[in-house]
Amino acid sequence: MLVLERDELRFVICKNIEMEYMLKIGGLEYQAYEAECTFLRLKRKVELIQAKKNRQEKVILSVIEDALDHEFLEYQKRLDEQMDKMNDALERSKAEPLSEEESRELKILYRKVVKALHPDMNPEITDAQARLFDQAVSAYKNGDLPAMRVINEMVGSGPVLTDQENMAVKLSKEKDRLNSLLERVRKEIEKIKTEYPYTMKEFLEDSEKLERRREELEKILEQYQELATFYRTKIEEMLR
Template sequence: MADIVKKHNTSYARYEELINRRDELKKEAFQYHADYVREFGDLILELFRKKIECIQKKKTIEYCQAALNHGKSVDQAHLQAYLEKEMADFQTQLKDMVEEHEAALKSTVVTEKDLLEIKRIYHRLVKKIHPDINPAVTGSEELMDLWHRVSLSYSCNDLKALQELEILVMQALESASFDALDIPDIEEKIIELEREIKEIMETDPYQYKFLLADSKAVEAKKEDIKAEMKTYEDYNKQLDEILEEILGSGVKITWQMNCQ
């Protein structure tokens, strides 16, 4: 593979440095998000379940009230079909949250030694097949697939996968043929990378870093979630009372929440 043309000034070095910095921050943000889910996931899931329970009951009330206003009886089968349709997006969101929580709980802690090796391998691969460093890579389906796998392994701190991928990348590059490349508009790209880095550091999930480092803030956050759950519990009781009024004393509705 031909060497990429590097400017004699410091632009190329700065560009490569910023790409590595951005990707490192993205990975840190990914890890902070997993830490956040591990810390608050149980409470967040419980809160969301209470929210969708209230939403379903509110939709039931609206459905029943509309039927009664038109002098019609409430068909339970039609009501259930209506609720399943209305609640589908919420159930999908809940399923995704459960899977995210389970994945966070399964993630393992990586040693400092392994983290350093992960960083070294990734930086070597960035020089060779990062599409922003070598745009010609985008023309190779094999190299792009390898790059996506490298990015995922880096985000997940999977040292073994990166070690194996480095071998595959070297094999793929042996058979690749690229002309010498320049990086067009490098100064503009540097400015954009600096903007992107600033945005990552100033927003969630990277900002979770500071919350998670403060034990008092963590406890305060948990208390806030519990307080919000209490409001939904109270609201749930109010909705039950409204349903009792609409459907008549002694009438029961069997809730089929399917909450995972």
């Protein structure tokens, strides 16, 4: 089932790839970017102080810091996003993994729920059923087998159409819509495989590339730290 393949890519495979990437590289990437932000902020602070001095105005550091906070909002936002990703990766790494048998059961149960409740496949479901499906997606993402078992029991086997003629009519009407759905899901799968984090899969399997990237990040971090030290010293001299 393509929908299940897509969801496994999004919620399991990609999440595991991103977790591994963040644990192996993410910490250094965060430090390097944080050091870059610090350097850029200090450099800008020098410019603002110099502008005040050129106009023979009093340098009020609290006012300058407020201006910098505003200018660097996007930088801080990205830093916060990276920190959230690191925290998510750490939480995921601490979770007890399912056994092979449990993983198989989780997929089987999720497949049943998808068939019964997926909004794209069942456009006439109620709001309550839609919320139940959202709970199933959350359980699948988190590997919560007990929750998935409960949801599966609530879904049951679904209504059974014994009238073969009515079933044929319904299937005929649904054919175009389902074909369109499958084509969209195929494109989504292709897109997922061309984007981060899936594109990091081969990179993470290459220990030499990993080590080179870590060395690059360590050099970048050191360079920005040196630049930050230079500008801190410059600011101290300007304020004497």
